[in-house]
Amino acid sequence: MDADTMARMTLDPVAALMLDEAGPLPDRVLVVDDVGGALTRAAVDAGSDVRTWCDDLRDVAHVPPAQRLVAPLTDWTPQLVLWRLPKSLSGVEDYAEQLAAHVDPATRVVAGGRTKHMTPNQNAALGRQFEQVSASLGRQKSRVLHATGARPAAVRWPLRRHLPEVGITAIAHGTVFNTNRLDDGTHLLLRTLARTAGDPVVDPRAFRGVALDVGCGSGIIAAWLAQRGWETTATDVSAFAVASTRLTARANNVSVRVRHADMLAGTGPDSVDLLVSNPPFHIGAAKDSSPTLAMIREAGQVLRPGGELWIVFNGHLPYLGALRRHVGNTTIEAQDRHYIVARALKAPQL
Secondary structure, X not given: OOHHHHHHXXXXXXXXXHHHHHOOOOOEEEEEXXXXXXXXXXXXXXXXXXXXXXXXXXXXXXXOHHHEOOOOOOOOOXXXXXXXXXXXXXXXXXXXXXXXXXXXXXXXXXXXXXXXXXXXXXXXXXXXXXEEEEEOOOEOOEEEEEEEEEOOOOOOOOEEEEEOOOOEEEXXXXXXXXXXXXXXXXXXXXXXXXXXXXXXXXXXXXXXXXXXXXXXXXXXXXXXXXXXXXXXXXXXXXXXXXXXXXXXHHHOOOOEEEEEOOOOOOOOOOOEEEEEEOOOOEEOOEEOOHHHHHHHHHHHHHEEXXXXXXXXXEOOOOOHHHHHHXXXXXXXXXXXXXXXXXXXXXXXXX
């Protein structure tokens, strides 16, 4: 078995199809959202000068430091872009805007995804930013879109929206969960938490305690807590979520520390009074509760004695038992047809 065949055996169907559709790789290749680092390795092995941007911090870890970009695009101009498509149409739109604004018209874009997550609207989103867009034949439930002729059109993302239900103006990039909208789970969480988190404060020096929003997304929860006098930190694995949270905090004239981190990474022991989360239960398109379960296992260590964890989640997810085992006394504070809001209390010191 030759080296090329062995290398392709490590590729998932989307990455393998993308490389086949790309043909011989040119001198300069940009890889966008490389799951597991496979596309980057393949391009490096082909002798290309490769730069890789990954929104998800967990994907960044698989990319050699020499190939990592610290921003989505720089003045470095690729001849080819290998782009793992996001599942959401808004994410495709946002990325397409950024790519078209920074690449040459001669740059080829090869964008791949699972067929079940692809729609003709993605072709249209690319067509607003590129002159030629075409689709490959499907293979192993995967498909590729080709785009050339960058012609930057009006930029929509990030988008702003005022949310009167919670008194927050949200600004978000297209790749962020639910973008700048208020999802039902977050709304139920904040309506319930309002009973104990306090009202918005007038004095910016007011201090109610130290709060942490884990999986901050567009920053709605973090800004809402900061409005109420909580010294708030927000974390997310998504670079675009981190950027969105900073924009949302600025739009609401509140101070939020934002950290690009995986769940509780970088949070000191006994340092948090109030931990709040509407955590994801997907990694990419795959359902996966393990990151949230890991966060719950560690939550008792970062909470101060008497501290509280408030979390909202789909009712079928197995979090209540974990909260009781790893944090402390846990109660269901609100519940509807889809979501549970739970409160877990770390026992105070005697």
